[in-house]
Amino acid sequence: MKRATITSIIILIFSALIFAQQPIAEKEPAYVSAEKIARHLAFLSSDAMKGRNTPSPELDSAAVYIAGEFAGYGLKPAGDNGTYFQKFFVLHSRLGQPNAFAIITDSSETAFDIKQDFVPLHFSANRQIVAPVVFAGYGITAAKYNYDDYNGIDVRGKIVLIFTHEPQEKNANSVFDGEKLTDFSKPVNKAISAREHGAAGMIVVTDPNHRFRRPPNPWPSLMRISPKGGIPLTLEERMENKIVAVRTGKNLAEFLLDGTGKTMAELQTLIDTGLQPHSFEIPGKKIKMETHLNYDRKPTQNVVGLLEGSDPLLKEEVIIIGAHYDHLGTRNDTIIYNGADDNASGTVGILTVAETLAENNLHPRRSILFCAWAGEEKGLFGSRYYVDSAPVFPLENTVANMNLDMIGRNDSGKVELEGLYSSAELAEIINQENEGVGLKIVAKKSSAGRSDHASFLRKGVPAVEFFTGFHPDYHQPTDTAEKCFPEGIAQICRLVAKVSLRLAIDKKRPAFTQRKEN
Amino acid sequence: MNSKNRNRYIAISSMILLLFILWGCASQKAFWGSADSGFILNYRMEKGDILQYTISGNVNQSMEMMGQSIDTKTDFLSKYSIKINDINQQKNFLTTITIDDMSIKVNSQQGVINPDLSSIIGKKFGLTASPKGKELEYSGVDSITINMGQMAGGKQSVKNYFRDVFTDLPKKPVKIGDTWTSKDERTEPQGGMQVHMVMDAKHKLLGYEEIDGMACLKIETKGKGTLDGSGERNGAQLSFEGDLETKSTWFFAYKKGLLVKANSDSFMEATIAVSGPTDMTIPMTQETKSGLKLISPPPKK
Ligand SMILES: [Zn+2]
Ligand SMILES: [Zn+2]
Numbered sequence: 054m055k056r057a058t059i060t061s062i063i064i065l066i067f068s069a070l071i072f073a074q075q076p077i078a079e080k081e082p083a084y085v086s087a088e089k090i091a092r093h094l095a096f097l098s099s100d101a102m103k104g105r106n107t108p109s110p111e112l113d114s115a116a117v118y119i120a121g122e123f124a125g126y127g128l129k130p131a132g133d134n135g136t137y138f139q140k141f142f143v144l145h146s147r148l149g150q151p152n153a154f155a156i157i158t159d160s161s162e163t164a165f166d167i168k169q170d171f172v173p174l175h176f177s178a179n180r181q182i183v184a185p186v187v188f189a190g191y192g193i194t195a196a197k198y199n200y201d202d203y204n205g206i207d208v209r210g211k212i213v214l215i216f217t218h219e220p221q222e223k224n225a226n227s228v229f230d231g232e233k234l235t236d237f238s239k240p241v242n243k244a245i246s247a248r249e250h251g252a253a254g255m256i257v258v259t260d261p262n263h264r265f266r267r268p269p270n271p272w273p274s275l276m277r278i279s280p281k282g283g284i285p286l287t288l289e290e291r292m293e294n295k296i297v298a299v300r301t302g303k304n305l306a307e308f309l310l311d312g313t314g315k316t317m318a319e320l321q322t323l324i325d326t327g328l329q330p331h332s333f334e335i336p337g338k339k340i341k342m343e344t345h346l347n348y349d350r351k352p353t354q355n356v357v358g359l360l361e362g363s364d365p366l367l368k369e370e371v372i373i374i375g376a377h378y379d380h381l382g383t384r385n386d387t388i389i390y391n392g393a394d395d396n397a398s399g400t401v402g403i404l405t406v407a408e409t410l411a412e413n414n415l416h417p418r419r420s421i422l423f424c425a426w427a428g429e430e431k432g433l434f435g436s437r438y439y440v441d442s443a444p445v446f447p448l449e450n451t452v453a454n455m456n457l458d459m460i461g462r463n464d465s466g467k468v469e470l471e472g473l474y475s476s477a478e479l480a481e482i483i484n485q486e487n488e489g490v491g492l493k494i495v496a497k498k499s500s501a502g503r504s505d506h507a508s509f510l511r512k513g514v515p516a517v518e519f520f521t522g523f524h525p526d527y528h529q530p531t532d533t534a535e536k537c538f539p540e541g542i543a544q545i546c547r548l549v550a551k552v553s554l555r556l557a558i559d560k561k562r563p564a565f566t567q568r569k570e571n
Numbered sequence: 572m573n574s575k576n577r578n579r580y581i582a583i584s585s586m587i588l589l590l591f592i593l594w595g596c597a598s599q600k601a602f603w604g605s606a607d608s609g610f611i612l613n614y615r616m617e618k619g620d621i622l623q624y625t626i627s628g629n630v631n632q633s634m635e636m637m638g639q640s641i642d643t644k645t646d647f648l649s650k651y652s653i654k655i656n657d658i659n660q661q662k663n664f665l666t667t668i669t670i671d672d673m674s675i676k677v678n679s680q681q682g683v684i685n686p687d688l689s690s691i692i693g694k695k696f697g698l699t700a701s702p703k704g705k706e707l708e709y710s711g712v713d714s715i716t717i718n719m720g721q722m723a724g725g726k727q728s729v730k731n732y733f734r735d736v737f738t739d740l741p742k743k744p745v746k747i748g749d750t751w752t753s754k755d756e757r758t759e760p761q762g763g764m765q766v767h768m769v770m771d772a773k774h775k776l777l778g779y780e781e782i783d784g785m786a787c788l789k790i791e792t793k794g795k796g797t798l799d800g801s802g803e804r805n806g807a808q809l810s811f812e813g814d815l816e817t818k819s820t821w822f823f824a825y826k827k828g829l830l831v832k833a834n835s836d837s838f839m840e841a842t843i844a845v846s847g848p849t850d851m852t853i854p855m856t857q858e859t860k861s862g863l864k865l866i867s868p869p870p871k872k
Contacts, residue, residue: 264858
């Protein structure tokens with residue numbers, strides 16, 4: 054009997070292992086009802102939510118609602134300090150006083166005009182500096198591209214004069230990811246790099262490839278007819294030890310280069326053709342510059358819940374199911390942009406997929422992270438913050454992102470997908486799993502919008518957006534719940550759940566394909 | 572989705588595009604002032620004359636947001652005929668304009684907008700103009716609209732494309748080498764905004780040139796101006812300001828009293844502030860190149 058018992062235990066272990074090899078997706082889970090979907094949708098897009106603006110108390114209430122649901126399904130909190138909330142800050146910035154810029158030589162001091170000649174960048178430090186200037190190409194140090202504008206120059210305590218964007222920007226074969234701009238081109242990353250090299254200040258001038266002659270003005274207060282609003286809302290950049298940073302026009306830059314025997318266009322051509330730095334200190338000139346900005350800093354948050362993988366190794370890899378839960382808020386506090394399709398529908402989508410996967414004891418091998426993003430409407434803030442500053446799992450362990458944005462108008466069994474080009478294997482899995490769901494899948498027609506999946510694509514993670522099409526209510530107060538189709542949302546959620554499980558089970562991860570254009 | 576940003580850019584960009592197709596053409600419009608005794612420039616068409624023109628050109632627009640450039644290129648082409656129905660007691664020309672052909676193609680990173688203009692081809696409207704090229708009265712033009720599609724600002728009046736059929740001619744006689752200045756100021760509705768334009772121009776009569784067998788005067792116009800506007804669009808409050816530079820070269824058949832050819836370049840740098848339900852400030856530049864040509868002169872008498 055003893056032997057028999059051991060044998061049966063062994064058999065049990067084996068069968069368990071065999072069972073574990075079976076595609077779990079073949080087991081048809083119990084799905085969330087359309088009635089429940091309709092209830093979530095009605096709540097999130099109700100007038101009480103006041104359009105879920107970022108940041109707003111109503112968005113915070115929506116976050117609490119989502120976190121409550123996550124907790125109910127037994128998802129693990131994956132946010133800050135054991136909560137479901139991943140907090141970040143947004144800034145309303147205004148131009149303060151004073152802001153000044155002058156070029157100093159032994160015999161003269163030439164002052165320049167704000168707006169006409171220079172504008173402070175939104176992350177500039179509030180102080181005055183006086184220092185010599187070093188032309189530092191594009192201001193990029195990129196070991197992965199074997200490129201360093203700071204090679205052979207000493208910028209400590211000095212001000213760097215740099216171009217916008219990146220080398221070979223208009224070249225499809227550029228090592229800097231073809232014609233697509235890489236993260237190195239971002240002004241804030243250039244400022245961080247300048248600071249790391251010891252610079253005290255940064256002057257960014259439009260590279261000669263582009264037409265701006267003056268510094269593009271982001272400050273409404275500098276406009277001739279002062280607009281009612283338009284105060285830029287930005288994602289707070291994680292920067293310690295800010296430096297003084299301004300954007301200048303071409304005149305000012307040429308004035309600085311005058312006497313060096315070089316023009317901006319020549320320098321750009323030299324750098325772009327050889328991919329070698331042509332940095333040098335500009336002799337005989339110093340710059341005195343001063344910026345002052347006032348910030349109104351407000352917290353907001355992503356909501357993140359984790360369904361932990363069952364495999365001790367694979368659980369370190371993650372599939373991210375995301376949707377932005379913010380929308381446009383109100384107009385003058387009276388007209389409410391309910392945002393039922395955009396994007397209460399996608400938010401309900403992640404709740405529905407989370408409940409389906411968590412409550413059917415499906416035990417996916419890889420982990421699945423459910424993310425409700427804030428600030429998408431302001432410029433993908435939530436997903437940008439996640440990928441740039443606070444990924445729960447390392448991005449190299451992130452298998453794929455599925456983004457649900459506007460999935461509420463599926464009344465004919467059709468869904469548009471954006472991002473399929475990012476992974477042929479992911480596209481294949483979606484098509485296979487769709488056999489049991491029966492949606493008509495079409496490539497998204499209007500690629501006008503890039504939603505939060507773009508943040509993942511930017512980092513080389515396969516990512517696909519699910520979308521049911523534009524309509525006249527898009528970004529209008531008329532985007533309301535009764536125009537959405539809960540059954541249609543349920544159908545899309547079935548597909549997303551099946552694909553999530555496949556991604557969580559399959560040994561092989563879908564490979565990422567870089568898109569050439571865009 | 573954040574096509575909000577992108578789509579709104581497209582919407583705004585198209586609006587500004589249309590705005591500037593207009594002002595681009597407007598820069599062709601002479602700001603011609605005066606000089607001493609020289610050529611007296613007047614339109615001298617006769618009753619029954621039919622003039623056919625083409626205008627073609629392109630607009631390159633670039634906007635910047637979060638360090639990224641959003642570029643749009645628009646090509647436009649139109650062909651139209653001016654029929655002189657009558658000349659009234661004040662010597663003004665009573666004309667009918669027929670839109671013989673028209674196309675607009677907007678290329679952006681987001682795709683191509685190619686509005687179907689077939690419904691407006693063949694449409695006619697009335698225009699009364701003075702011998703000095705002042706456009707005095709339009710009739711029946713407001714009902715002719717171009718639908719740019721939901722994402723690109725919806726319906727636009729075709730009037731914007733035919734606002735400068737005639738060119739303002741200098742009131743006083745002008746001689747070769749003469750320069751003169753002029754100022755033009757107008758406020759017009761554009762894309763949901765009231766746009767105020769002030770333009771200062773400097774003109775120079777450069778010399779003679781024969782174009783298609785017609786003796787023409789060659790005139791250069793350089794203008795500097797400002798544009799300011801505010802208004803509402805799709806529930807957003809918009810403020811707009813731009814600085815504009817233009818350069819045009821004109822050929823006027825002074826004996827026949829006809830505009831024969833014009834080439835114009837303009838460059839604008841602008842800021843658009845958008846507020847509620849989303850706040851943003853969008854810097855932009857726009858370069859416009861356009862050319863006008865008389866392709867079918869009136870029958871010789
Ligand atoms: Zn959305
Ligand atoms: Zn949206």
